[in-house]
Amino acid sequence: MPAAKVFGAATFYSMLSTAPRGAHIVRFCEDAPCHVAGGRAVYDAIRTTLGLEPGQTSTDGKWTFEMTSCIGVCGVGPVMMVDDDVYGNVTAERVVEILRKQ
Ligand code: FES
Numbered sequence: 001m002p003a004a005k006v007f008g009a010a011t012f013y014s015m016l017s018t019a020p021r022g023a024h025i026v027r028f029c030e031d032a033p034c035h036v037a038g039g040r041a042v043y044d045a046i047r048t049t050l051g052l053e054p055g056q057t058s059t060d061g062k063w064t065f066e067m068t069s070c071i072g073v074c075g076v077g078p079v080m081m082v083d084d085d086v087y088g089n090v091t092a093e094r095v096v097e098i099l100r101k102q
Contacts, residue, residue, distance in 0.1 A: 014066070014068065019057075020057065020061070021057055021064040022057045022058055022061055022062050022063040022064035023061060023062050023063075024062060024063055024064070024082055024083055024102050025064050025066060025081075025082070025083055026046060026050065026063060026064065026065050026066070026080065026081070026082050026099070027066050027067070027068040027071075027080065027081040027082075028042065028043055028046055028054075028065075028066075028067055028068065028078075028079075028080045028081075029067075029068055029069070029070060029071055029077065029078065029079045029080065030043075030067045030068065030069070031069055031070040031074075033070070033074035033077050034070075034074065034077035034078045034079050035078075036077075037077035037078050038077075038078055038091070039077065039078040041091070041092045042078040042080065042090050042091065042092055042095060044092065045092035045093075045095040045096070046065060046080065046095055046099075047065070049095055049096055049099055050063050050065050050099070052064075052065040053065070054066060054067045062102075068081070071086065073086060073088055075088075076088025076089050077089075078090045080095070080098070082098060082099070082102060
């Protein structure tokens, strides 16, 4: 199989990566319903708490922070995920609590 085909698949699917990721993947929904529900404050809290910008991995290898499109639970926005766990009605205050559990 040509390397270009493998690279194309690896860069198309968000579950795959061509660079090392952290032990925990934090995803924040960036779509409009979550945004209007107060997502900006949650986004800022994740960035501040992790000390990461979207797409970055912490130097200790514990965290990777990514943005995601709608994950289908808009009714409980703002929404974030940590690995396979989905958290709804997230507030800036809850971000620290959610991340501390990992
Ligand atoms: S817009 Fe955020 S879960 Fe749908």
